Amino acid sequence: MLKALFKDVDQDDSGKISLHEMAAFAKMCLPGKKRMAEKKAGRILAEMDRKGYDGVDLGEWMTFFEHMYEGKKEDAVTAAIIKLRDHFKA
Secondary structure, eight states: OHHHHHHHHOTTOSSEEOHHHHHHHHHHHSTTOHHHHHHHHHHHHHHHOTTSSSOEEHHHHHHHHHHHTTTSOHHHHHHHHHHHHHTTTO
16 A cells, blocks of 8 residues: 555656655645645655655655554554545545
């Protein structure tokens, strides 16, 4: 499911998530809160992009979410990811 979410966010299919793509995703998750979404997108992207220069690749994406959901029940993780993916279906 995380790979599918990555593909949803990677709008240009480049294999990397740019700041623009992350901001677009954050705006979907936080409707009506454009400035907050842009700030959060920048912070999250910086945290995910361990190399710090080329956007977030699938490996960095997976590592970020594995740490974020560490210790959580699988059902809760699945529900959280489904909720994130639902933003693309709206």
